[in-house]
Amino acid sequence: xxxxxxxxxxxxxxxxxxxxxxxxxxxxxxxxxxxxxxxxxxxxxxxxxxxxxxxxxxxxxxxxxxxxxxxxxxxxxxxxxxxxxxxxxxxxxxxxxxxxxxxxxxxxxxxxxxxxxxxxxxxxxxxxxxxxxxxxxxxxxxxxxxxxxxxxxxxxxxxxxxxxxxxxxxxxxxxxxxxxxxxxxxxxxxxxx
Numbered sequence: 001x002x003x004x005x006x007x008x009x010x011x012x013x014x015x016x017x018x019x020x021x022x023x024x025x026x027x028x029x030x031x032x033x034x035x036x037x038x039x040x041x042x043x044x045x046x047x048x049x050x051x052x053x054x055x056x057x058x059x060x061x062x063x064x065x066x067x068x069x070x071x072x073x074x075x076x077x078x079x080x081x082x083x084x085x086x087x088x089x090x091x092x093x094x095x096x097x098x099x100x101x102x103x104x105x106x107x108x109x110x111x112x113x114x115x116x117x118x119x120x121x122x123x124x125x126x127x128x129x130x131x132x133x134x135x136x137x138x139x140x141x142x143x144x145x146x147x148x149x150x151x152x153x154x155x156x157x158x159x160x161x162x163x164x165x166x167x168x169x170x171x172x173x174x175x176x177x178x179x180x181x182x183x184x185x186x187x188x189x190x191x192x193x
Contacts, residue, residue, distance in 0.1 A: 033069060035079040037108040040090040045149055049098040052077060081108070086170060095152055102148030113140040114165040114172065118192040121175045128184045133177055141165060156181065166192055
């Protein structure tokens with residue numbers, strides 16, 4: 001009976017160590033992802049795909065290998081900050097000359113002071129300049145989420161949008177304001193009050 005008890009205790013200890021080790025390694029893998037908000041910011045318009053490959057270790061990285069995770073699907077490079085659902089990421093796309101013409105992120109940057117409301121959203125109309133938008137909406141409740149120059153190296157046709165939130169959290173009430181060459185072309189809101 002004593003031998004059986006000791007064997008059971010030893011087996012339980014080994015099982016617990018294995019589970020804890022696996023959990024620790026999974027956490028360590030996420031900590032080892034090297035893609036960050038700073039790297040997203042460092043990627044500049046007009047950079048070549050090769051320059052971005054080198055900067056972000058594209059093609060050399062896989063989840064958990066200690067470098068991060070960036071994948072090139074041929075039309076864009078997608079870089080994750082961790083494994084899992086709803087993790088921050090950046091996406092970069094190129095023109096036919098393989099020069100960066102656009103980038104977009106999710107959750108890499110968050111509004112400093114979320115304060116978007118339906119009343120503020122309703123004050124923004126199509127055709128307004130960016131300055132007019134910021135006279136009605138607090139810029140601190142918004143982040144630039146997508147930015148592109150489709151005609152690169154020309155800067156005409158500049159397309160971008162701001163994501164503005166009412167609160168913090170994963171899916172807060174929010175608004176998006178889309179611009180072309182500094183003027184609102186469309187807007188969208190979800191669950192604002």
